[in-house]
Amino acid sequence: MIDFTLSDSDKDILEQVRREALVTRKYARHYDDREEELPPMALPEASEFPNLLERVLERPAGDTGLATLQMLLGIERSWGDTVPLRFQRTALGNAALMAAGTPEQKARWGKTMLAMAITEPGCGSDSKAIKTTARLQGDHWVLDGEKIFVTTGIRAEGVVVWATTDAHAGRAGIKSFVVMKGTPGFEITRKEKKLGIRASDTAAISLSQCKIPRDHLLGGDESIPKQGSGGFRGVMKTFNMTRPGVAAGGIGKARASLDFATEALAQEGVTIDWECGRNARSATCARLIQMEADTEAATLATLRAAWLADVKQENNLEASISKSKGGEVSRSVPQGCIEILGALGTSRQYLLEKWLRDGRITDIYEGTGQIQRLIIARTIFGYSSAELS
Numbered sequence: 001m002i003d004f005t006l007s008d009s010d011k012d013i014l015e016q017v018r019r020e021a022l023v024t025r026k027y028a029r030h031y032d033d034r035e036e037e038l039p040p041m042a043l044p045e046a047s048e049f050p051n052l053l054e055r056v057l058e059r060p061a062g063d064t065g066l067a068t069l070q071m072l073l074g075i076e077r078s079w080g081d082t083v084p085l086r087f088q089r090t091a092l093g094n095a096a097l098m099a100a101g102t103p104e105q106k107a108r109w110g111k112t113m114l115a116m117a118i119t120e121p122g123c124g125s126d127s128k129a130i131k132t133t134a135r136l137q138g139d140h141w142v143l144d145g146e147k148i149f150v151t152t153g154i155r156a157e158g159v160v161v162w163a164t165t166d167a168h169a170g171r172a173g174i175k176s177f178v179v180m181k182g183t184p185g186f187e188i189t190r191k192e193k194k195l196g197i198r199a200s201d202t203a204a205i206s207l208s209q210c211k212i213p214r215d216h217l218l219g220g221d222e223s224i225p226k227q228g229s230g231g232f233r234g235v236m237k238t239f240n241m242t243r244p245g246v247a248a249g250g251i252g253k254a255r256a257s258l259d260f261a262t263e264a265l266a267q268e269g270v271t272i273d274w275e276c277g278r279n280a281r282s283a284t285c286a287r288l289i290q291m292e293a294d295t296e297a298a299t300l301a302t303l304r305a306a307w308l309a310d311v312k313q314e315n316n317l318e319a320s321i322s323k324s325k326g327g328e329v330s331r332s333v334p335q336g337c338i339e340i341l342g343a344l345g346t347s348r349q350y351l352l353e354k355w356l357r358d359g360r361i362t363d364i365y366e367g368t369g370q371i372q373r374l375i376i377a378r379t380i381f382g383y384s385s386a387e388l389s
């Protein structure tokens with residue numbers, strides 16, 4: 001049975017994250033205004049808080065599953081800001097490594113911060129259309145191509161690059177490769193400038209005759225039985241865990257917006273009566289209650305996707321449902337709160353307008369809302385991607 005009741009130690013951890021989130025808010029506007037500046041790996045106040053990772057790993061057995069707790073922490077952190085109190089030394093490429101790497105590769109790069117580069121100037125949602133190539137030359141792979149919008153691309157120590165080994169083979173030809181910074185032929189060509197999440201560094205990368213050792217193919221050598229899981233399907237498993245995490249980020253922005261709107265209304269003497277019947281509610285009150293309900297639904301969908309991972313069950317469908325719902329509330333709730341508050345909602349004196357901009361990405365990266373709904377429909381009705389695309 002699913003039970004999301006938190007133990008006292010988990011409540012205590014979440015309470016610490018809320019206090020940390022309030023600290024990060026102090027830096028929100030600074031890094032939003034100065035996108036060219038990289039926030040530090042740890043904010044000055046970080047030393048005032050116990051190490052959260054250690055606290056999480058030392059929890060008593062029987063507490064909430066790790067994946068579920070991570071979602072709650074993600075919501076809470078994002079409620080604060082995009083600038084974290086401490087950067088974790090992991091990024092999307094690390095999740096790919098854990099999903100598709102061999103035990104040897106996990107041991108080798110487990111502590112290396114890895115970004116992931118799929119998107120190219122000519123391809124986004126349709127990732128099987130990538131043009132970056134990988135050619136085997138003796139004991140090396142040679143990579144050529146352009147990648148854009150690589151999250152953590154500036155800060156990461158290496159990048160998991162998707163490339164095709166056979167342009168005519170579609171998905172079957174796509175493999176992923178670990179490319180370390182400093183490899184000749186690997187170049188960061190620019191830092192992207194964005195609508196929101198400006199504290200998150202996003203890079204464009206060029207690969208020109210970039211030669212990497214043969215064993216940098218994620219999942220190991222294709223010709224060895226039980227290896228070679230780094231192909232398209234293997235690496236796509238990455239997203240079963242990371243999509244709920246992206247949803248959690250969007251839900252945090254929706255929650256922050258709702259809290260801000262409720263407080264701003266209270267200051268004007270407008271309180272939300274949760275008990276009165278629907279016919280007695282003002283339009284404002286009804287709208288806020290609807291947004292609360294949508295946000296709660298997105299939260300429960302996200303926790304369910306993570307809980308399935310905790311109990312080692314398949315969660316592909318639920319991961320997409322959570323991402324789709326999280327993407328929806330991260331757009332509709334900050335927007336709805338601005339509608340209710342009017343000009344106040346757009347003022348740069350407050351963070352609400354920023355949450356609208358920061359939340360927007362939830363419904364774009366790691367598969368847009370439309371793509372999530374395609375996956376949901378395919379899974380429920382049993383269509384292949386060729387039958388429903």
Ligand SMILES: Cc1cc2nc3c(=O)[nH]c(=O)nc-3n(C[C@H](O)[C@H](O)[C@H](O)COP(=O)(O)OP(=O)(O)OC[C@H]3O[C@@H](n4cnc5c(N)ncnc54)[C@H](O)[C@@H]3O)c2cc1C
Nearest residue numbers: 116117118119123124125149150151364365366368370389
């Ligand atoms: C801030 C940021 C960070 C990012 N980080 C990364 C990263 O770390 N690594 C990486 O590889 N990429 C990253 N991306 C890229 C992101 O994953 C892509 O933008 C996303 O996959 C969509 O691709 P696209 O922008 O080319 O849009 P397109 O694929 O061109 O889509 C345009 C529109 O068409 C819709 N659409 C497309 N195909 C279909 C379909 N079959 N049915 C219905 N509608 C469809 C889409 O939903 C969208 O609304 C990032 C992007 C941003 C903005």
